[in-house]
Amino acid sequence: MSAAARAQIFDSIRRGLVRAVLPDAAGSRPTPEGRSSPPSASADALEAFTRALTALTGRVHRAAAVDMVPDLVAAIAHEHGARGFLAWDESHLGVPGLFAALASRGLERVDYDLPFDAASREAHALALAGVGVGLTGADAAIADAGAIVLAHGPGRGRLASLLPPAHIAVLSARQIWPTMPDLLAARPGLLDAGSNLVAIAGPSRTADIEMTLTHGVHGPKYLHVIVVP
Amino acid sequence: MTEASARFHRSVAEALADPHLRQALDRTTGRLAGGLAKAFATIPDAGALRDTARRIRAHTIAHLDQHLDQFERAATARGCHVHWAPTAADATRLVVDIARARGVSLAVKSKSMVTEEIELNAALGAAGVRVVESDLGEFVVQLADDRPSHIIAPIVHMSRDDVARLFEDKLGARPDEVADIPAITAFARRTLRQEFLQAGMGISGVNLAVADTGSLCLVTNEGNGRLTTTLPRVHVAVMGLERIVPTAADLGVVLQLLARSATGQALSVYTNIITGPRRPATSDGPGEPDGPDELHIVVVDNGRSRLLGGELAEILYCVRCGACLNICPVYHHIGGHAYGGVYPGPVGSVVSPGLMGLDEWSELPHASSLCGACRDVCPVRIDLPRLLLNLRAQTVAARMGPAWLRIAMPLYAAIATRPVLYRWLGSLAARLSRMMGHDGWLDRLPGPLSAWTTERDFPVPAPRSFVQEHHAHAPRAGGCE
Ligand code: SF4
Numbered sequence: 001m002s003a004a005a006r007a008q009i010f011d012s013i014r015r016g017l018v019r020a021v022l023p024d025a026a027g028s029r030p031t032p033e034g035r036s037s038p039p040s041a042s043a044d045a046l047e048a049f050t051r052a053l054t055a056l057t058g059r060v061h062r063a064a065a066v067d068m069v070p071d072l073v074a075a076i077a078h079e080h081g082a083r084g085f086l087a088w089d090e091s092h093l094g095v096p097g098l099f100a101a102l103a104s105r106g107l108e109r110v111d112y113d114l115p116f117d118a119a120s121r122e123a124h125a126l127a128l129a130g131v132g133v134g135l136t137g138a139d140a141a142i143a144d145a146g147a148i149v150l151a152h153g154p155g156r157g158r159l160a161s162l163l164p165p166a167h168i169a170v171l172s173a174r175q176i177w178p179t180m181p182d183l184l185a186a187r188p189g190l191l192d193a194g195s196n197l198v199a200i201a202g203p204s205r206t207a208d209i210e211m212t213l214t215h216g217v218h219g220p221k222y223l224h225v226i227v228v229p
Numbered sequence: 230m231t232e233a234s235a236r237f238h239r240s241v242a243e244a245l246a247d248p249h250l251r252q253a254l255d256r257t258t259g260r261l262a263g264g265l266a267k268a269f270a271t272i273p274d275a276g277a278l279r280d281t282a283r284r285i286r287a288h289t290i291a292h293l294d295q296h297l298d299q300f301e302r303a304a305t306a307r308g309c310h311v312h313w314a315p316t317a318a319d320a321t322r323l324v325v326d327i328a329r330a331r332g333v334s335l336a337v338k339s340k341s342m343v344t345e346e347i348e349l350n351a352a353l354g355a356a357g358v359r360v361v362e363s364d365l366g367e368f369v370v371q372l373a374d375d376r377p378s379h380i381i382a383p384i385v386h387m388s389r390d391d392v393a394r395l396f397e398d399k400l401g402a403r404p405d406e407v408a409d410i411p412a413i414t415a416f417a418r419r420t421l422r423q424e425f426l427q428a429g430m431g432i433s434g435v436n437l438a439v440a441d442t443g444s445l446c447l448v449t450n451e452g453n454g455r456l457t458t459t460l461p462r463v464h465v466a467v468m469g470l471e472r473i474v475p476t477a478a479d480l481g482v483v484l485q486l487l488a489r490s491a492t493g494q495a496l497s498v499y500t501n502i503i504t505g506p507r508r509p510a511t512s513d514g515p516g517e518p519d520g521p522d523e524l525h526i527v528v529v530d531n532g533r534s535r536l537l538g539g540e541l542a543e544i545l546y547c548v549r550c551g552a553c554l555n556i557c558p559v560y561h562h563i564g565g566h567a568y569g570g571v572y573p574g575p576v577g578s579v580v581s582p583g584l585m586g587l588d589e590w591s592e593l594p595h596a597s598s599l600c601g602a603c604r605d606v607c608p609v610r611i612d613l614p615r616l617l618l619n620l621r622a623q624t625v626a627a628r629m630g631p632a633w634l635r636i637a638m639p640l641y642a643a644i645a646t647r648p649v650l651y652r653w654l655g656s657l658a659a660r661l662s663r664m665m666g667h668d669g670w671l672d673r674l675p676g677p678l679s680a681w682t683t684e685r686d687f688p689v690p691a692p693r694s695f696v697q698e699h700h701a702h703a704p705r706a707g708g709c710e
Contacts, residue, residue: 006313009470009530013294016538023543023612025291030284032478052495113518118332118429118462125426125460144271145495154508157518158459162452179272180496184481191442191477195307195508195520196459199500204452206414208366210389211256211382214414217365218421219452219499 032185045143045176046227052146056202057215058223066094066228070101073135073168076224077107080166082132084110089155093137093170094228112159134160134220138171139190141225144179147201148225153194161200166222169200173227231629237569237592244563245684253385254564261555264493265606271495272485282486283609285479286546289440293537293545296440296473297528304443307505309524314347320529321352324432324465327525328358331463333429337421339449339457340364341434342549343469343529345571346584349432360432361424363453365417372399376566389413421453431457431521435468437483437548438526440475444504445526448488448497455501464506464521470528471537471545483548486608490550532584540619544579546609553603553613559596568593575603575613582620591629594620633677652696659690 050060061076063069077085087109090099099109110131115121136156138148148169152158161167177183180199184190190197204219215221244250269275289296301311314320328336336353338344338360350360362371366383370376373395377383384392393407400420407413433454437446445466447454458464474480480502488494507520537545554560554574565573570581570590578597582590594617603613624630625638644651662671666689674682681687693701 002312005315005319008315009313009528009534010294010297012315012530012534013297013470013537016534016536016542017291017293019538020291020542021540022287022291024284025287027284027288029288029475030281032281032285032482056498116462116522121462122427129422129426142496147496147500152517152520154510154515154517158455159519162455162459179481180484180500181278181478181481184484185478188442188477191439191444191502192307192504195503195505195517197502197504198455199496201494201496201498201500203498204450205498206365206451208364208369208382208384209387209392209410209413211260211385212389212410214410217414217418217451217453218363218456 032181045178046173048143048178049141049146049176052144053202053223053225054146056146058146058202058225061224061226063226063228066096069095069170069226069228070098070105072226073098074102074105074107076166076168077102077133080132080222082107082164082166084108084131085133085135086110086112086128086131086157086160086164087135088137088157088160092156093135094172095170112157128159128163131164133166133168134162134164135168136160136170138169138175138225140175140177140183140187141171142178142180142183142199142201143176145199145201147180147199149183149190149197149199151190151193152196152198156194158196158198161198162219165216165220166224167200167220168224168226170226170228173229231588231591233589234592237567237596240567240569241563241596244567249386250564251562253382254561257382257385258555258561261492261551262606265490265552265555268489268493268495272489278482278485279608279610282482282548283546285474285482286548286609287543289474289479290471290537290542290545293471293473296475297470300438300440300443300473302443303441304505304526307443308508309443309505309526312525312527314527314529314531317347317529317531320347320467320527320531321349323527324349324467324525325352325356325358327463327465328353328430329356331429331523333358333463335424335428336360336430336432337363337425337428337453337457337461338432339434339447339454340367341432341467342571343434344432344467347467347529347531349467358430361421361428363421363425363457364449364451365414368417368421369395372396425456425460428461430463430465431459431461432465432467433457435466435472435526436487437480438468438473439477439480439502440473442477442504444477444480444502446480446484447501447503448484448499449501450492450494450498452499455499458501458503459520462521463523463525464503465525465527466503467527467529470530470533471547483608487548487550490552490606490608536583541579541583541616543611544576544583544616546611547576547580548609549576550608552606552608553611556602556606558598558600558602563596568596575617576611579613579616579620587620587623587627587629591624591627594618594624595630631677637677652694655694659692659694663689663692 139151140149203215203223206217312323369384396402435445488497506524507517510516560574568577572580578593599614670686
């Protein structure tokens with residue numbers, strides 16, 4: 001059935017293309033180019049990113065040095081009443097010794113690897129439901145949208161930025177790009193780095209009830225970005 | 230009048246008579262159109278970007294077979310199962326079979342228009358699979374057994390108290406759990422989170438697919454799209470066969486325009502790009518800790534390839550942003566339901582008859598003033614008025630319009646091409662209407678034209694025609710003709 005269905009659709013498309021009226025389709029394919037300059041560590045880019053994310057009720061914390069990150073993370077986690085956290089592996093966070101430092105501040109990482117069979121997968125996922133914060137790195141940020149970009153993969157799970165009510169991401173100030181087209185034109189390989197790439201622009205939100213903006217309907221209600229030099 | 234057009238006129242009349250809907254539409258369409266203008270003001274090269282996006286979409290559709298073939302190979306190489314569905318029935322059968330084979334009894338769903346087009350929920354329900362809509366608004370609609378009132382504001386017709394009562398009745402919420410909007414939202418989060426954690430299958434649409442990596446891009450604000458495509462063991466993505474761009478860079482261009490056009494955001498909260506199912510451990514290293522183990526992509530034709538072979542093919546450039554709805558004065562007055570079908574507004578007036586034929590949808594191309602606002606706002610500059618006119622011509626050629634119009638148009642043509650007769654009849658009509666008007670307005674026009682004056686008055690023509698004024702004022706000699 002499948003091969004026949006496929007052939008039927010492709011036949012129909014090819015027959016259609018002979019007669020299709022397609023304005024502006026002639027000529028070569030446009031090649032979108034981002035600004036070729038590397039992402040800037042300029043104060044401007046960080047400023048623009050901070051302004052955009054703050055307007056979306058995300059919070060930006062600047063760490064003067066990497067070794068200030070554990071204290072910042074611990075303070076934010078305590079603010080949200082969290083004791084455990086979901087996280088990317090330490091090697092993907094860019095802060096050596098982070099987990100030990102957090103453990104000494106009363107914060108334990110909850111490790112997980114969803115099983116492949118349906119029943120135990122469900123039990124496993126349910127056990128993660130109560131964890132208070134998620135901690136991830138960020139591969140890039142988009143200044144004009146106030147978004148952080150996360151490439152998920154081995155040791156870099158999706159649930160850390162998705163399940164807990166608060167998400168903390170550690171971003172390098174050197175990875176702030178002006179726009180999404182700039183990033184995707186310069187680093188198309190990000191799409192294929194793992195099974196999932198996500199750009200996150202502020203906390204989860206909805207305005208479905210009486211058009212009133214409300215946060216945290218499905219994803220995290222709070223988003224904190226710690227920017228390191 | 231056919232039954233279909235009678236139904237259309239009935240639902241238009243209902244929509245116009247519903248003050249609550251009118252108020253809701255005023256708020257939503259006004260706010261969205263305003264947000265769009267502001268969002269575009271922040272990008273310096275918006276015009277050029279639109280041109281690029283248009284050429285990307287045009288070029289993609291012109292080589293659609295190659296891009297779909299490349300997409301299939303890339304997605305398959307990354308572990309996806311790609312299925313082809315010539316019709317809606319094929320598509321629903323494919324999804325039902327996938328659910329059955331895996332013993333799925335609960336599926337969570339992230340809102341998508343193509344799954345509504347193929348009526349997937351009904352098919353899954355009939356097969357014993359409970360489907361939970363996970364967008365807050367769609368969830369409420371499903372719970373209330375109601376229907377959405379606006380594409381992106383589905384429960385704008387309900388108050389917070391309506392939603393609170395519903396949660397108390399249907400979900401056993403205590404009054405303090407639904408005391409205000411944040412509480413209601415938190416309650417919905419808890420309820421839906423349980424469904425997400427237990428569902429065996431997640432069902433989504435696809436905003437855009439990327440041919441060279443086999444990726445799927447899905448944008449949402451709530452995050453339900455991410456949960457749908459991450460927690461359940463099986464993810465089924467349903468996509469119309471035209472929703473494709475060649476590369477990541479092309480995707481970037483369209484994304485720069487999509488959310489701005491839809492809601493006035495620079496990007497939606499979550500721009501979620503999925504490339505294959507969760508990657509398992511290999512000899513080189515560990516696998517991914519989460520994500521679906523299986524990813525099925527159902528590519529739906531359902532009339533699209535037929536639409537491609539003709540004058541309407543340009544509508545396949547559409548990226549479903551909804552901007553043409555919010556800017557449309559007709560949509561502003563009659564809302565989404567009056568259009569029938571899944572796709573409302575100017576885009577729906579082309580897509581519905583384009584996909585499903587003019588028989589049932591011959592009224593839609595006429596539900597437009599051809600003002601051109603939709604073409605101006607469209608991020609890929611689709612010439613919607615041209616497409617609507619083309620469909621109108623088809624209805625006339627197929628003798629589908631109302632009988633009086635079929636007589637009136639040739640009659641008008643006969644008069645308008647005879648200047649003396651035209652002027653004489655024109656001044657006669659002007660004189661008559663001035664006799665019947667009050668304070669410069671006519672409150673009733675004769676015959677079929679009375680449809681105009683049921684909702685508004687018609688201005689009495691000026692005492693002298695344009696040609697008379699022109700002769701009076703234009704210089705005698707050397708003036709322009
Ligand atoms: S036709 Fe309408 S929905 Fe489609 S891209 Fe243009 S404005 Fe957006």
